[in-house]
Amino acid sequence: FKWLRRFAYLSILGLVGGVAYDGYKDRHPDEQFPPDPQKKTLVVLGTGWGSVAFLKKLDTSNYNVIVISNRNYFLFTPLLPSCTTGQIEHRSIMEPVRQILRHKKAAVRFYEAEATQIDYERKVVKITDNSDIQGDVSETEVPYDMLVIGVGAENATFGIPGVREHSCFLKEIRDAQAIRTKIMDCVETAAFKDQTQEEVDRLLHMVVVGGGPTGVEFAGELRDFFDEDIKKLIPEIAPRFKVTLIEALPNVLPMFSKQLIDYTESTFKEEHIEIKTKTMVKRVTDKTVEAEVTGPDGKKSMVTIPYGLLVWATGNAVRPVVKDLMSRIPAQKDSRRGLAVNEYLVVQGTRDVWAVGDCAVAGYAPTAQVASQEGTFLAKLFNNMAMTETLENKIHELSAGLNLKPGNAAEVAQEIESAEKQLRRIKDIKPFQYSHQGSLAYIGSEKAVADVAWLNGNLATGGKLTYLFWRSIYLSMCFSTRNRVLVAMDWIKAKIYGRDVSRE
Ligand code: FAD
Numbered sequence: 001f002k003w004l005r006r007f008a009y010l011s012i013l014g015l016v017g018g019v020a021y022d023g024y025k026d027r028h029p030d031e032q033f034p035p036d037p038q039k040k041t042l043v044v045l046g047t048g049w050g051s052v053a054f055l056k057k058l059d060t061s062n063y064n065v066i067v068i069s070n071r072n073y074f075l076f077t078p079l080l081p082s083c084t085t086g087q088i089e090h091r092s093i094m095e096p097v098r099q100i101l102r103h104k105k106a107a108v109r110f111y112e113a114e115a116t117q118i119d120y121e122r123k124v125v126k127i128t129d130n131s132d133i134q135g136d137v138s139e140t141e142v143p144y145d146m147l148v149i150g151v152g153a154e155n156a157t158f159g160i161p162g163v164r165e166h167s168c169f170l171k172e173i174r175d176a177q178a179i180r181t182k183i184m185d186c187v188e189t190a191a192f193k194d195q196t197q198e199e200v201d202r203l204l205h206m207v208v209v210g211g212g213p214t215g216v217e218f219a220g221e222l223r224d225f226f227d228e229d230i231k232k233l234i235p236e237i238a239p240r241f242k243v244t245l246i247e248a249l250p251n252v253l254p255m256f257s258k259q260l261i262d263y264t265e266s267t268f269k270e271e272h273i274e275i276k277t278k279t280m281v282k283r284v285t286d287k288t289v290e291a292e293v294t295g296p297d298g299k300k301s302m303v304t305i306p307y308g309l310l311v312w313a314t315g316n317a318v319r320p321v322v323k324d325l326m327s328r329i330p331a332q333k334d335s336r337r338g339l340a341v342n343e344y345l346v347v348q349g350t351r352d353v354w355a356v357g358d359c360a361v362a363g364y365a366p367t368a369q370v371a372s373q374e375g376t377f378l379a380k381l382f383n384n385m386a387m388t389e390t391l392e393n394k395i396h397e398l399s400a401g402l403n404l405k406p407g408n409a410a411e412v413a414q415e416i417e418s419a420e421k422q423l424r425r426i427k428d429i430k431p432f433q434y435s436h437q438g439s440l441a442y443i444g445s446e447k448a449v450a451d452v453a454w455l456n457g458n459l460a461t462g463g464k465l466t467y468l469f470w471r472s473i474y475l476s477m478c479f480s481t482r483n484r485v486l487v488a489m490d491w492i493k494a495k496i497y498g499r500d501v502s503r504e
């Protein structure tokens with residue numbers, strides 16, 4: 001027992017020491033080389049999963065690197081649904097990009113701006129500062145020698161009337177904040193003195209459109225928030241609170257195995273989350289959703305569903321800057337979902353332009369897993385390209401020297417041979433291949449579903465243990481120790497004190 005206690009003390013001490021050391025290293029990074037404008041200018045667009053994975057592995061001393069993004073942080077999207085209810089505070093899943101870049105060997109320039117146009121013939125990117133505070137210059141051009149596009153995707157609305165005006169999306173931090181505020185606004189308005197019963201039902205009806213993982217995870221988080229916190233504080237509205245998930249296809253979570261789809265649907269039933277499948281939303285007004293329902297006999301009918309909060313999660317659409325670039329490249333004319341890239345992630349029909357993540361079409365699903373593997377692959381490619389150039393120059397110089405100093409011929413020839421060998425090895429880089437590690441989703445009531453790669457096969461599992469697995473995976477995947485500590489503290493805080501129901 002004494003030894004066990006000593007071990008526990010030592011473990012805690014080790015953990016605290018590790019966190020403190022990490023914090024110290026974070027705030028006292030090594031000196032950086034200044035950016036070298038003599039080197040090729042490499043412009044990176046975006047600070048999401050793809051671009052940040054690329055920057056993390058890139059040897060920045062080989063290029064003059066410039067990063068442009070309309071947000072100056074990396075966002076850990078898998079925990080974004082938890083921010084809509086205050087289970088996790090939004091800053092816990094944000095990592096300042098300047099902090100990330102400060103740790104690179106050679107300094108990197110960062111501009112917080114939106115890339116509005118990419119002129120691939122002139123090799124320039126037009127950028128605009130869209131923030132609230134603007135200086136004398138808010139629009140300019142950035143020339144590049146090499147360009148990596150990682151701007152992600154925007155929310156798909158399929159041109160359905162009323163969606164943009166009346167619904168909330170769930171892609172960015174501001175979306176999660178808006179949802180959090182609106183949930184409590186609906187609840188407090190429903191509790192307003194003399195509110196009509198019909199209006200209470202409408203205000204407390206939370207409708208989620210899209211049964212993909214975003215919609216499912218949000219519906220689960222919302223139900224938890226209500227059952228664990230709101231219901232206890234405002235019991236009089238409890239019987240009227242309702243969550244409905246609308247999906248056009250015959251089932252939710254189409255990318256998961258049949259067994260897990262059934263498990264999710266039965267868990268939702270227990271949690272009183274109504275799933276309306278084969279229901280396609282056609283129009284949205286400020287208080288209702290109009291949808292076409294396909295009955296079991298194949299007959300179609302229209303229904304009108306009143307709502308208090310509407311969250312729209314129907315997948316991805318191409319961003320305007322990418323759409324514009326695609327329209328000007330003849331080789332992209334058949335591509336619909338984003339920039340068609342080859343197996344080395346080069347944008348088809350261009351030179352010196354690469355794309356990663358949700359804005360690129362490489363034949364994989366638009367996920368963080370794919371984006372980060374693509375970013376890492378591309379960084380290796382860029383490190384290799386720089387090394388190739390160095391080795392080629394070295395071989396060239398050595399070969400020239402061979403004629404000048406015939407006395408050292410054997411030594412120089414050996415050096416050339418070794419450089420050539422190294423060059424062959426570096427040049428032999430294999431095309432990008434995605435390695436799928438599995439899919440995970442939270443479904444509420446401290447349950448999760450997981451389809452994971454396991455011993456050359458697939459393991460499909462769901463329940464409370466899977467939830468612990470889900471938590472540990474996402475905690476380990478957080479960008480930094482700081483994020484990990486903050487997320488863990490948020491989980492503990494919510495467990496002890498409950499979620500904060502104040503409306504900001
Ligand atoms: P993003 O991460 O979206 O980054 C795009 C970047 O480009 C951002 O920094 C943005 O500010 C910037 N940008 C956009 N437009 C411009 C412009 N015009 N100029 C300059 N910069 C621009 N995937 C998983 O694998 N597992 C999960 O659990 C998971 N959970 C998710 C949960 C939610 C709620 C959501 C919305 C998505 C989730 N995903 C998950 C999907 C995953 O987040 C995306 O596939 C991933 O973010 C794609 O990475 P990306 O780098 O292509 O784009």
Ligand code: NAI
Binds near residue numbers: 215
């Ligand atoms: P999605 O594309 O996965 O799902 C959108 C759903 O909306 C589809 O099932 C579609 O049939 C439905 N839909 C479309 N239009 C509709 C309409 N008018 N009415 C009713 N339903 C309609 O989108 P999602 O969930 O936003 O995910 C985007 C990407 O991010 C996916 O690749 C997903 O895998 C990934 N992601 C992964 C997560 C995870 O692994 N846990 C979590 C969240 C997202």
